[in-house]
Amino acid sequence: MYKNYYKGIRSFTTWSLALCAMLFVWSCEEEDEGIGEAPIEGAITYILDERNTSGVNGFIKFYEEEGNTVALIKLAGLEDGQMYPAHIHANSAVETGDVEVTFTPVDGSRGESLTTLENLSLEDIENYDGYVNVHLSESDLTVIAQADIGGNELSGDSKTYDLGLMTEDSISGTLLMEKRKNGFTKATITLENTPNGGSHPAHIHQNTAAEGGGIAISFNPVNGSTGVSVTNIRSFDDGGEVMYDDLLEYDGYVNVHLSADNLGTVVSQGDIGQNELNGNEITYTLFERAVDGISGEITFAERNNKEVLATIMLEGTPEGGSHPAHIHQNSYVESGAIALTFNPVNGTTGMSKTNLTFFDNGDSAKYETIVDYDGYVNVHLSADALGTIVAQGDIGGNELTGESVTYDLGERAVEGISGTAILAERKNGNSLLTISLDGTPEGGQHPSHIHANTAAEGGGIVVSLSNVNGTTGISMTTIRQFDDGSEVSYADLLDYDGYINVHLSSNDLGTIVAQGDIGQNQLTGTSVSYPLAEVEGSGVSGTATFYERNSGYTLVMLDVEGTNALDNHPAHIHYNSAEEGGEIAISLMNVVGEDGISRTNVVALDNNKEITYNDLTEFDGYINIHQSALNLATIVAQGDIGANAAE
Numbered sequence: 260m261y262k263n264y265y266k267g268i269r270s271f272t273t274w275s276l277a278l279c280a281m282l283f284v285w286s287c288e289e290e291d292e293g294i295g296e297a298p299i300e301g302a303i304t305y306i307l308d309e310r311n312t313s314g315v316n317g318f319i320k321f322y323e324e325e326g327n328t329v330a331l332i333k334l335a336g337l338e339d340g341q342m343y344p345a346h347i348h349a350n351s352a353v354e355t356g357d358v359e360v361t362f363t364p365v366d367g368s369r370g371e372s373l374t375t376l377e378n379l380s381l382e383d384i385e386n387y388d389g390y391v392n393v394h395l396s397e398s399d400l401t402v403i404a405q406a407d408i409g410g411n412e413l414s415g416d417s418k419t420y421d422l423g424l425m426t427e428d429s430i431s432g433t434l435l436m437e438k439r440k441n442g443f444t445k446a447t448i449t450l451e452n453t454p455n456g457g458s459h460p461a462h463i464h465q466n467t468a469a470e471g472g473g474i475a476i477s478f479n480p481v482n483g484s485t486g487v488s489v490t491n492i493r494s495f496d497d498g499g500e501v502m503y504d505d506l507l508e509y510d511g512y513v514n515v516h517l518s519a520d521n522l523g524t525v526v527s528q529g530d531i532g533q534n535e536l537n538g539n540e541i542t543y544t545l546f547e548r549a550v551d552g553i554s555g556e557i558t559f560a561e562r563n564n565k566e567v568l569a570t571i572m573l574e575g576t577p578e579g580g581s582h583p584a585h586i587h588q589n590s591y592v593e594s595g596a597i598a599l600t601f602n603p604v605n606g607t608t609g610m611s612k613t614n615l616t617f618f619d620n621g622d623s624a625k626y627e628t629i630v631d632y633d634g635y636v637n638v639h640l641s642a643d644a645l646g647t648i649v650a651q652g653d654i655g656g657n658e659l660t661g662e663s664v665t666y667d668l669g670e671r672a673v674e675g676i677s678g679t680a681i682l683a684e685r686k687n688g689n690s691l692l693t694i695s696l697d698g699t700p701e702g703g704q705h706p707s708h709i710h711a712n713t714a715a716e717g718g719g720i721v722v723s724l725s726n727v728n729g730t731t732g733i734s735m736t737t738i739r740q741f742d743d744g745s746e747v748s749y750a751d752l753l754d755y756d757g758y759i760n761v762h763l764s765s766n767d768l769g770t771i772v773a774q775g776d777i778g779q780n781q782l783t784g785t786s787v788s789y790p791l792a793e794v795e796g797s798g799v800s801g802t803a804t805f806y807e808r809n810s811g812y813t814l815v816m817l818d819v820e821g822t823n824a825l826d827n828h829p830a831h832i833h834y835n836s837a838e839e840g841g842e843i844a845i846s847l848m849n850v851v852g853e854d855g856i857s858r859t860n861v862v863a864l865d866n867n868k869e870i871t872y873n874d875l876t877e878f879d880g881y882i883n884i885h886q887s888a889l890n891l892a893t894i895v896a897q898g899d900i901g902a903n904a905a906e
Contacts, residue, residue, distance in 0.1 A: 301322065301323065301381065302320050302321065302322035303320070303321045303322070303381060303384055303385060304318050304319070304320045304321075305318060305319050305320075305391065305406040305407070305408050305412065306318055306406055307319055307332070307334065307391065307393060307404040307405065307406045308404065308405060308406065309336075309403070309404060310402045310403055310404060310405045311401055311402060311403060313336065313395075313401075313403035313404065314336040315334055315335070315336040315337060315393070315403045315404045316334065316335060316336065316404055317332065317333045317334035317335055317370070317404065318332075318333055318406075319331065319332045319333075319391055319406060319408075320332075320333075321376075321381060321384045322381070323381055324375075327375050327376070327377060328375070328376040328379050328380055328381055328383075328384065329373065329374070329375055329376070330362055330372075330373070330374045330375075330376055331371070331372070331373055332345055332362060332365050332371065332372040332373075332374075332393070333370055333371050334365055334370045334371075334393065334404060335370060337365065337367035337368075337370050338367045339367055339368045340367060340368060341367035341396070342364040342365070342366060342367065342396070342397075343364055343365040343367060343372075343393050343394060343395065343396070343403065344361075344362075344364050344393070344394045344396070344397055344400070345361075345362040345363075345364065345365055345372060345391065345392065345393045345394070346358040346359070346360060346361050346362060346391070346392055346394075347359050347360035347362075347387070347389045347390070347391055347408070348389055348390050348391075348392055349388065349389055350388060350389065350390070350411075350491070351388075351389075351390055351407050351411040351439070351443075351445070351491040352390040352392075352405050352406075352407050352411075353445060353479075353489050353490060353491040354491045356389070356390075359389060360376065360379070360389075362374040365393060383409075384408065384409055385409055385410075386409050386410050386441070387408055387409030387410065387411075388409060388410050388411060388441065389407075389408055389409055389411065390405060390406060390407045390408060390411060391405065391406045391408055392404075392405055393405070407439070409440070409441075410439060410440050410441030410443075411439050411440070411441065411443075411491075412439065412440050413437050413438065413439060413440075413445065414437075414438045414439060414440050415438075416437070416438040416503070417435060417436060417437040417438065418435075418436045418507060419433050419434070419435050419436075420433065420434045420436070420513070420529050420530070420531045420535060421433060421529050422434055422448070422450065422513060422515065422527040422528060422529040423527065423528060423529055424527065425525045425526055425527055425528050426517075426524065426525075426526050428452060428454075428526060429451070429452045430450055430451065430452050430453055430515070430526040430527050431450065431451060431452075431527055432448065432449045432450035432451055432486065432527060433448070433449055434446060434447070434448050434513055434529065434531065435447040435448075435449070436503065436506060436507075436531075437503075438503035438504075439503070442502040442503055442504070443491065443492060443493045443502065443503065444491070444492040444493075444501075444502070444503040444506055445489065445490075445491055445492075446478060446488075446489070446490045446491075446492050447487065447488070447489050447490075448461055448478060448481055448487065448488040448489075448513075448515065449486055449487055450481055450486040450487075450515065450527060451486060452486075453481060453482075453483040453484075453486045453526075454483045455483055455484045456483055456484060457481075457482075457483025457484075457518065458480045458481070458482065458483060458518065458519070459480055459481040459483060459488075459515050459516060459517065459518065459526065460477075460478075460480050460515075460516045460518070460519055460522060461477075461478040461479075461480065461481055461488055461513065461514065461515040461516065462474040462475070462476060462477050462478060462513070462514055462516075463475050463476040463478075463506075463509070463511045463512070463513055463531065464511055464512050464513070464514055465510065465511055466510060466511065466512070466534075466614075467510075467512055467530055467534045467562075467566075467568070467614040468512040468514075468528050468529070468530050468534075468612065469568055469569075469602070469612040469613050469614040470614050472511070472512075474496060475495050475496060475509075475511055476492060476495055476496055476501070477496055478490040480519075481515055492506070506531070506532060507532055508532055508533050509531060509532035509533065510532060510533055510534060510564075511530075511531055511532055511534065512528065512529060512530045512531060512534060513527075513528065513529050513530075513531055514527075514528050515527040515528070530562070530568070532563075533562065533563050533564040534562050534563070534564065534566075534614075535562065535563050536560045536561065536562055536563075536568060537561050537562065537563050538561075539560070539561040539626060540558055540559060540560035540561065541558070541559055541629075541630055542556050542557070542558045542559075543556060543557050543558075543636070543652050543653065543654045543658060544556055544652050545557055545571070545573065545636060545638060545650040545651060545652040546650065546651055546652055547649075547650065548648040548649055548650060548651050549640070549647045549648055549649055550575075550640065550647070550649045551575075552574070552575035553573055553574070553575040553576055553638075553649045553650050554573065554574060554575065554650055555571065555572045555573035555574055555609065555650060556571075556572055556652075557569060557570065557571045557572075557636055557652065557654070558570045558572075559615075559626065559629050559630070559654075561626035565625045565626060565627075566614060566615060566616050566625065566626075567614070567615040567616075567624060567625065567626050567629055568612065568613075568614060568615075569601060569611075569612070569613045569614075569615050570610070570611070570612050571584055571601065571604050571610065571611040571612075571636075571638065572609055572610055573604055573609040573610075573638065573649075573650055574609060575609075576604060576605075576606040576607075576609045576649075577606045578606060578607050579606055579607060580604075580605075580606025580607075580641070581603045581604070581605065581606060581641065581642070582603055582604040582606060582611075582638050582639060582640065582641065582649060583600075583601075583603050583604075583638075583639045583641070583642055583645065584600075584601040584602075584603065584604055584611055584636065584637065584638045584639065585597045585598070585599060585600050585601060585636070585637055585639075586598045586599040586601075586618075586632070586634045586635070586636055586654065587634055587635050587636070587637055588633065588634055589633060589634065589635070589657075589737070590633075590634075590635055590653050590657040590685075590689075590691070590737040591635035591637070591651050591652070591653055591657075592691065592725070592735045592736060592737045593737050595634070595635075597619065598618050598619060598620070598632075598634055599615065599618045599619055599624060600619055601613040603642075604638055615629070629654070629655060630655055631655050631656050631686075631687070632654060632655030632656060633655060633656050633657060633687065634653075634654055634655055634657065635651065635652060635653045635654060635657060636650075636651065636652050636654055637650075637651050638650040638651070653685075655686070655687075656685065656686050656687030656689075657685050657686070657687065657689075657737070658685065658686045659683050659684065659685060659686075659691065660683075660684045660685065660686055661684075662683070662684040662749070663681055663682060663683040663684065664681070664682050664753060664781075665679050665680070665681050665682075666679065666680045666681075666682070666759065666775045666776070666777045666781055667679060667775050667782075668680055668694065668696065668759060668761065668773040668774060668775040669773065669774060669775055670772075670773065671771040671772055671773060671774050672763070672770045672771055672772055673698075673763065673770070673772040675697070675698035676696055676697070676698040676699055676761075676772045676773050677696065677697060677698065677773055678694065678695045678696035678697055678732065678773060679694070679695055680692060680693070680694045680695075680759050680775060680777065681693045681695070682749065682752055682753075682777070683749075684749040685737075685749070688748045688749055688750070689737060689738060689739045689748065689749065690737070690738040690747075690748070690749040690752055691735065691736070691737055691738075692724060692734075692735070692736045692738055693733065693734070693735050694707060694724070694727055694733065694734040694735075694759070694761065695732055695733055696727055696732040696733075696761065696772075696773055697732060698732075699727060699728075699729040699730075699732045699772075700729045701729060701730050702729055702730055703727075703728075703729025703730075703764070704726045704727070704728065704729060704764065704765070705726055705727035705729060705734075705761050705762055705763065705764065705772060706726055706761075706762045706764070706765050706768060707724040707725070707726065707727055707734055707759065707760065707761040707762065708720040708721075708722060708723055708724055708759070708760055708762075709721050709722035709724065709755075709757050709758070709759055709777065710757055710758050710759070710760055711756065711757055712756060712757065712758070712780075712860075713756070713758055713776055713780045713808075713814070713860040714758040714760075714774050714775065714776050714780075714858070715814060715848065715858040715859050715860040716860050718757070718758075720742065721741050721742060721743075721757060722736075722738055722741055722742060722747070723742055724736040724759075727761055734761075738752065752777070752778055753778060754778055754779050754809075755777065755778035755779065756778060756779055756780060756810075757776075757777050757778055757780065758774065758775060758776045758777055758780060759773075759774065759775050759777055760773075760774050761773040761774070776808070776814070778809070779808065779809045779810035780808050780809070780810065780860075781808065781809050782806045782807065782808060782809075782814065783806075783807045783808065783809060784807075785806075785807040785872070786804055786805060786806045786807065787804070787805050787876055788802045788803065788804040788805075789802065789803045789804075789805075789882070789898050789899065789900045789904050790802055790898050791803055791817070791819060791882060791884065791896040791897065791898040792896065792897060792898055793821070793895065793896055794894045794895055794896060794897050795894075797821065797886075797894075797895035797896065798821040799819050799820070799821040799822055799828075799884065799895040799896045800819060800820060800821060800896055801817065801818050801819030801820055801855065801896065802817075802818055802819075803815065803816070803817050803882050803898060803900060804816045804818070805872065805875055805876060805900075806872075807872040808860075808872070811871045811872060811873075812860065812861060812862045812871060812872060813860075813861045813862075813870075813871070813872040813875050814858065814859070814860060814861075815832075815847060815857075815858070815859045815860075815861050815875075816856070816857070816858050816859075817830055817847065817850055817855075817856065817857035817858075817882070817884065818855060818856055819850060819855040819884065819896055820855055821855075821895075822850060822851075822852035822853075822855045823852045824852055824853045825852060825853075826850075826852030826887070827849045827850070827851060827852060827887065827888070828849055828850040828852065828857075828884050828885055828886065828887065828895060829849050829884075829885045829887070829888055829891060830847040830848070830849065830850055830857055830882065830883065830884045830885070831843045831844070831845065831846050831847055831882070831883055831885075832844050832845040832847065832878070832880050832881070832882055832900065833880055833881050833882070833883055834879065834880055835879060835880065835881070835903075836879070836880075836881055836899050836903040837881040837883075837897050837898065837899050837903075841880070841881075843865060844864050844865065844878075844880055845859075845861055845864055845865055845870075846865055847859040847861075847882075850884055861875065875900075875901060876901055877901050877902050878900060878901035878902060879901060879902045879903060880899075880900055880901055880902075880903065881897065881898060881899045881900055881903060882897065882898050882900055883896075883897050884896040884897070
C-alpha cells in the first residue's frame, strides 16, 4: 500500500516540478529579452527536469549570437558557491551515452551557465540525437537535472495501452508510447502492485495475446520497487528499424513476466497497435447445462483492425480441466454444426481467449458478422465428451431483445396440467417460444402446435413446436416460419389469429391437456359475467362470461352445473330481454354435459353483422340454454346480458 502511495506522490511531485520548471522558464524569458545584442527569437528551449530527488530544475536555451550558437542553462535549487558540470550526451536519456559536448559548469550562486558552441548550428541542435545532463559535481556525477534534446524531444503525440491482470497478484497498469521528433518512441510501462526489489522482463510480442507469438522488441525490465520501465525504441530485436507510427499499427501485444527465471508466468498483458480493442463489444450469457454450477459469459470485442477478441469466462469449472468450445449454427434450441472453434476453456482459470479472423470454413469472422450471426455457443465437458454441454448460450441474431409476451395455457382433458407459453423476440426478428407446464407425467412426451383460429373455433396446425418434456414440463422452439415454409416474425405472431394445443401423446393427439389463445386472440383481462338461472326446476344454472380479446372480439364462455354427462345443450344469444323473448341473434357452441362448458368466439351476429366486445356488453339480449337439439322448446337455463343485465 505504501509503495503505491509513494508512487502517487512521485507522479504528483514530477508533475509539480515540471510545472515549476515551466514557470521558471517563462519568468527567465521575461527577464532575458536578449543576451548582448542577440535577439531571443528563434531560440530553442528544453526543460531540465529534476532527477534523483535533487530539487533542481530549469531549462537550457540554444540561440544564435554573432554567428555562433550559444547555450544558456538556468537552474533553480542550486547551492551558492557550488559548480555543477553539464554535458550533451549521445542517444536519449533512457539509453544513456558518452559525453559529446561539455558546457561551462553551472554556477550555483547565479544558477547559470553560458557556453559558445563553435561547431554546432541551431539546425544541428534541432536534429541532435542526444540529451543534456547536469551533475552534482566533478567528483560526484550524480545527475540532478536532465532533458532530451533535438530529435529526442517528445513531439506531444502519445498513445496509452492498458496492461491487464494475468495472475492473482493484481499487477496491472499501462504502457505509454510517446513519439519523439525523430520519429522514434519513448515507451514507459507503469504497473501497480509489483513486489519491492523485483525485476520483471517485458517485451512486445508478435500477433495478439490470444494467439501468442515470438518476442519482437525487448523493453528494459520493470523495476518492482517503482513499478516503472522506460525504454527508447528505435528497432526490433532483429535490428530492423521501427518508428512510432509503425508501432501504432503493429500486430503485437505486450507481456510483463514474473522474472528472468520464470518467463512462463505473465503478470500483466495487453494488446497494442492494430490489435488494440476499439471499445465496441457485446456480451452474451452462457447458461448452466449438464453440470451444476458451471455458467458464465462470452464477450466479443472489436479490434482496431476489425478482428475480434472472444473471451469466455466461466465459474465452477474443475481445476486442471480443458473444455472445448465452439460457435454452432442456428439457435441452441435447434442445434447445428460447428461453425467456429475457440481455444479450449482452462478449467483452472475458467477462461478462454481466441482471436477471431475466420470461421472454420474460411469465411470472414469480423465483429459486424458476429453480432448478427445466426448461432450459439457450446462449451463441452472435454474433448472425449463433446456430447456433454456444460454451458450454452445464443449469440448474434439469436440474442433475445427483451421483448416478450406470456400466454396462459389452461387445463383441459387432464386434471392438473396447465402453464404458460412465453413468446420472446430475437434480435433477427425470429421468436423463441417456451412452453412451461406443471403436472406433466414423468418421462412423457407431449406434442404441441400453433393452430389457426381461436381455440373455441378450432383450426389446422400451422407451426409444429418441440414436444413438451413430461419430466421438466418444458418445450422450447425457435420459430422462423410456418410449416408451409412461409416466413413468420415475432411481430407477425403478436397479431396472429391462432392458439396453442398441447396433446397427451403422439398416439393420442385428440386428447388436449393444455390450451391457450395467442396473438390477436389473447384475452386482454377485461371481462364481464352474467348469471344464468335454472328454468322450471331443471337444476341447471351457472354463469356466462364475456372475455375481451386483443382483436376487440369476444370469447363467450358458458359454465353451468347440473348437466348430465351425455347431454349436449344448444345455446344462443337472443334479441330483447328474457321477459320479452326474441329471435336468435348469435348461435353459441353447445354446452357439453360432461363438463358444463361452452366456448364460442364471437365476431359477428348470425346475420354476419360485426359485433365487438364493447358492442356485446351493451347488447339488448339474453341467453338461452336448451334441453337438446330435438327439444329447443325446453329451456334449462336463462339470463339477461348486456343492456338488460341487472346492475
